[in-house]
Amino acid sequence: MAEQIPNVYIVDDDEAVRESLGLLLESVDQPSAGYASAMDFLEAYDNDMAGCIVLDIRMPGMNGMELQKKLNDLNSILPIIFVTGHGDVPMAVEAMQHGAVDFIQKPYREQDLLDKINQAMALDQQQRTDLVEKRGIIKRIETLTPRETEVMDMMIEGNANKVIAIDLGISQRTVEIHRSRVMEKMSTHSLAHLVRMVLAVKDG
Numbered sequence: 001m002a003e004q005i006p007n008v009y010i011v012d013d014d015e016a017v018r019e020s021l022g023l024l025l026e027s028v029d030q031p032s033a034g035y036a037s038a039m040d041f042l043e044a045y046d047n048d049m050a051g052c053i054v055l056d057i058r059m060p061g062m063n064g065m066e067l068q069k070k071l072n073d074l075n076s077i078l079p080i081i082f083v084t085g086h087g088d089v090p091m092a093v094e095a096m097q098h099g100a101v102d103f104i105q106k107p108y109r110e111q112d113l114l115d116k117i118n119q120a121m122a123l124d125q126q127q128r129t130d131l132v133e134k135r136g137i138i139k140r141i142e143t144l145t146p147r148e149t150e151v152m153d154m155m156i157e158g159n160a161n162k163v164i165a166i167d168l169g170i171s172q173r174t175v176e177i178h179r180s181r182v183m184e185k186m187s188t189h190s191l192a193h194l195v196r197m198v199l200a201v202k203d204g
Helices: 014-027 038-044 064-073 084-096 110-142 144-158 161-168 172-185 191-204
Strands: 008-012 032-035 052-056 080-082 104-105
Touching: 008 014, 008 038, 014 032, 014 110, 032 038, 038 064, 052 064, 052 110, 064 080, 064 084, 080 084, 080 110, 084 104, 104 110, 110 191, 144 161, 144 172, 144 191, 161 172
Parallel strands: 008 032, 008 052, 052 080, 080 104
Antiparallel strands: none
């Protein structure tokens, strides 16, 4: 699937808010899309969406926090910025504990909101880059034979070829061949780089 253009997804039941924020973003050449309810956004949502969400915390029907929880269930990585009234700050703090990247109180300075949006967009781009890299690493690991995987795991643990040979009941020369194939298939010449790649996948 072609990479989607990063958008700011404005989810707010107030049409005037959606329009004014859309015009603000248009003035800085940032594409956006508006949704009058959480359900409207969910109907349009897919995991390939890129950008961030500016989400009103209080809306009729499904509120902003309920939408956030639903998106978490869908494994969405879109950063969320909550727009809150003064009395909603405790809710916004709770929302951040569930993964929101920021919140902004009404009334807000337009530049403050733009700054938060720019930070969220940069975060989304970095997360998507990391995700692509991890998928690439996983695909490379999947090309290893079971024996090569065993050897790689022992390499990562810092075992010398002699130790690997004894533990696996094979010759050192065979270990060297497997080791060479592991490095080739994983597209690296550095053990330190191999360790970082595998740990990045396991940590993720």
